[in-house]
Each structure stands twice: as C-alpha cells, then as structure tokens.
Amino acid sequence: QVLLVESGGGLVQAGGSLRLSCAASRISFNFDIMGWYRQAPGKQRELVARITSGGTTYYADSVKGRFAISRDNAKNTVILQMNSLKPEDTSVYYCYARYSNDYWGQGTQVTVSS
Numbered sequence: 001q002v003l004l005v006e007s008g009g010g011l012v013q014a015g016g017s018l019r020l021s022c023a024a025s026r027i028s029f030n031f032d033i034m035g036w037y038r039q040a041p042g043k044q045r046e047l048v049a050r051i052t053s054g055g056t057t058y059y060a061d062s063v064k065g066r067f068a069i070s071r072d073n074a075k076n077t078v079i080l081q082m083n084s085l086k087p088e089d090t091s092v093y094y095c096y097a098r099y100s101n102d103y104w105g106q107g108t109q110v111t112v113s114s
Contacts, residue, residue, distance in 0.1 A: 002027050002103050004095045009108030016112070017083045022095030022105055024076040031097040034071050034078040038091035038110075048093070049080060063089075085112045 035050025049069040095105035
C-alpha cells in the first residue's frame with residue numbers, strides 16, 4: 001500500500017515561512033502528478049499547487065509569488081516552500097499524488113497567527 005507522509009507543519013506568525021515535505025514509500029514508479037491541497041474548517045478542500053513529473057507547475061492564484069513547489073523524482077518527495085504566510089493560509093495541508101489512482105497523505109496543520 002502506497003504511503004504519503006507529510007511533515008513540516010506548525011505555528012508561525014504572519015509574514016513567516018514554513019516548508020512542507022511529503023515522502024512517498026512502498027512504490028516502484030514515479031507519480032505523474034504530486035501536489036498539495038488544503039482544507040480550512042467549514043470550507044472545501046482546494047488545490048494549492050501541483051507539479052508534474054516533468055516539472056510543470058501550477059499554483060492557485062491566492063499563493064502565486066509566495067509559495068514554491070518542487071519535487072525529487074528519485075526520492076519520490078514533494079516540497080512546498082511557503083513564504084510571506086498570511087492568517088488565511090491557516091488550514092490542514094494534504095499531500096496528493098496521482099498514478100492511475102489518487103493517493104493522499106494524512107494531513108498536517110498549518111496555523112498562521114496575525
């Protein structure tokens with residue numbers, strides 16, 4: 001069974017930075033797409049950023065210029081560098097990967113205080 005394990009969440013003041021990591025295990029292939037979603041209380045889960053195996057990236061408008069996504073195909077990891085964080089970025093962040101099926105991590109809490 002494929003496992004996606006996130007790390008790097010926490011509490012930070014507005015304007016600060018956090019780096020989320022997601023490592024996949026028990027796989028012998030490269031995911032077509034890896035990315036990050038987030039879900040705040042009472043809101044729908046939304047796409048934050050994603051990256052293809054070829055390095056093509058997509059960002060939600062709300063994070064463009066502040067977040068950067070990268071991946072290491074050899075290690076099956078994806079990183080989300082979050083800078084200039086705002087209180088509205090507070091959410092549970094989920095790692096996501098796709099290869100025929102969709103795979104999800106357990107989520108990591110990011111809290112940005114004002």
